[in-house]
Amino acid sequence: MNNKEIIDLDSKYIMQTYGRQPIALTHGNGATIWDADGNEYLDFFAGIAVNVLGQSHPKVIEAIQKQAEKLIHVSNVYYTEEQVKLAKKLAEITIFDRIFFANSGAEANEGAIKLARKFTGKGEIIATNNSFHGRTLVTVTATGQDKYKEPFKPLPSGFIHVPFGDSKAIANAITDDTAAVLIEAIQGEGGIVVPPKMYLKEVEAICREKGVLFILDEVQTGFGRTGEMFAYELFGIKPDIMTIAKALGNGYPIGGLLARSEVAEGFDYGDHGSTFGGNPLGCAVALTVIETIKDENLLENSKNLGNYLKNEFINLNEKYDFITDVRGFGLFLAIELDRDSSEITNKMRERGFLINSTAGNVLRFAPPLIITKEEIDKMILALDQVFSEI
């Protein structure tokens, strides 16, 4: 099938909830992806910051093949070696002791909210404006953007929103019924919004002082995206609960919520569960993803090439008046414009580069962490040309 045939079937058989780019992707290798008409693209979006190892990584293929020959799924009625190995690895590479495995970011946040309420015996969750935490009814309610939740009222109660970046607003919003503060380290869908330097440290201190749990949503920032394995390292903080998903499985759907032992013990037998969560195939892949990030020095690549790319963006910022900001860490970068950004995303796609528009006027860049300097140079050249035509 070609692009048009696939898109026609989508418009007939799929619920029309997505504003998709008008191409159907067929296969890829590293940071290169092809569409159903045979066009080639360099991928600077990685399936929404998911494919840290790019497409067709030999280690990922091998992990899937080997595990598929043994066990794909058994449910959580039984133990598997793959699940405990991944849990142990996550405990080793983080400040947390225990994990609950889910299948997606929304489910990870849903579980974190349940754990916070169970552990504290309190109901209220404080989240921030412009945030994104998922599309289930609870996580869309936690999300600080009205457009995602207005049509779905009545919404679950117990959620309060305050401006992002304002720690005093959090201190003021905390009441005797506050269970937790839920924050993204860097707001991803919101436009790669980086908080003031001390914000997360201040939030941590406020949470400690008032006996409130600090839940950090690292669904988009986790696994090397920002140049550190996790963004909490970047900001020097120790949240009580952290949620992960996107990059963990490099495309295999797996997520989870991590906590220190004393908080994790808030969940008793029967309190939470998932049929697919932490199945052996997902865990085998995720373990390989984490090991490969380390083996291939991808944190270094994210840091170094991230700095390189950001500097190139800063040069573009000096050249073009319509650029209003350049921000981000590692290979998680944004160019903010004084206008809608979708036209530029379209023009870049026509030239063979996949980038993303978010928050209306922001260009979001989240390439696979295996991206090379040569690939970045090609993209910058095209972006400069597209910008020069505006």
Ligand SMILES: *Cc1c(COP(=O)(O)O)cnc(C)c1O
């Ligand atoms: C993508 C995202 C989610 C939701 O993840 P899904 O896997 O789509 O449910 C939650 N939080 C953040 C910060 C995200 O970027």
